[in-house]
Amino acid sequence: MTNTTHAGTHVVEVGPRDGLQNERTALSVDTKVDFITRAVDAGMRRIEAVSFVNPKRVPQMAGAEEVMAALPRRDDVDYIGLVLNERGLERALAADVDEVNVVVVCSDEFSQRNQGCDVEEGLARWKRIAAESRAAGMFTTVTFAVSFGCPFSGEMPAERVIDLMARVAESGPDEIAIADTIGVGVPAQVRALHAGARRVAPDVALRWHFHNTRNTGYANALTAFDLGDCALDASIGGFGGCPFAPNATGNIATEDLNYALQRSGVDTGIDGAAIADAATWIGAQLDSPVPALFGRAGPFPS
Structure with a gap:
């Protein structure tokens, strides 16, 4: 575990996890490792590489342990594993991830569909996982899913999310992630949250x-950037979505976000052309068109 201090605004690559979990094609372990290696070679230094969920529910995430065992390990690269419960944390620790990302859902209905429990049990799980993670010296993020709106319950009041954040903060997370799981948010909500x-x-x-x-x-991401240093999740090619959220399409694309940040004066350390090449490659593996735009237009100035 490197447990790097993540200073300044930077991009977290979530393509290998969120980018793949809703695609029809389930990739082999070797292909996933190749994908992640391409991200590392392009300059990504925090990568959400795997998800320790039940592969029967999300078959695209099968083989997490095998992926972790085959990845190139470097002192300057942190691999994140997504966990939903104590069993997931146990698997993540055994697989030697560098960080864990624990999901707490803001609405009961989505929580039941996504995690098989209500919000209160999700909070209790987080508290237990936080204690075990701290004991293991693990950098731990807690992600609040459907923070901007739920596909089943509708509007998500900011004060509800903030109250959940206050309760979770008592257990000492290293990082809080605020997620627009279904892509309904606007900058005013970003500022409020x-x-x-x-x-x-x-x-x-x-x-x-x-x-x-x-x-x-992208408007939301740049609003968050303007509000202060933060981590911004993005997915190579703009692939992504949630299997339990109807009509939830892709994440913001790494190469498109990187262009906006670099043009705004952020030294991201990311090679945009290499990311665009990786997007073309993963699109071919998935037999799916690449949603991102940077690869079509290229950098400016050229």
Whole structure:
């Protein structure tokens, strides 16, 4: 475990996890390792590589242990594993991930469909996982799913999300991630949730997860960037979605977000052309068109 201090605004590559979990094609372990290696070679330094969920429910995420065992390990690269419960954490620790990302859902109906429990049990699971993670010296993120709106319950009041953040902050997460799981959010919501997070968890690092379902993902990401240093999730090629959320399309694309950040003065360390090449490659593996735009237009100035 490297447990790097993640300073400044930076991009977290979630393509190998969120980018693949809703695709029809389930990739082999070797293909997943190749994908992640291409991301590392292009400059990605935090990568959500695997998900320790039940492969019967999400077959695209099968082989997490095998993927972790085959990945190139470097002191400057952190591999994140997504976990939903104590069994997932047990698997993640055994697989020697560098960080764990624990999901707490903000609505009961989505929580039941996604995790088989209500919000209160999700919070209790988080508390138990946080204690075990801390004992293991593990960098731990807690992600609040459907923070901007739920496909089943509708609007998600900011104060509800902020109250959940306050309760989770008591267990000392290293990072709080605020997720627009279905791509309904707008910048005004980003500002409200940011203000609330700074009020109830002022010393906890912030991470944001946006989908571009309604073409607001990049506006939301740049709003978050303007509000202060943060981590921004993105997926190579703009692939992604949630198996339990109807019509949830892809994450914001790594190469498109990287272009916007670099043009805004952020030294991301990411090679945009290499990311675009990786997007073309993974699109071919998935037999799916690449949603991202940067690879079509190229950099500016050229």
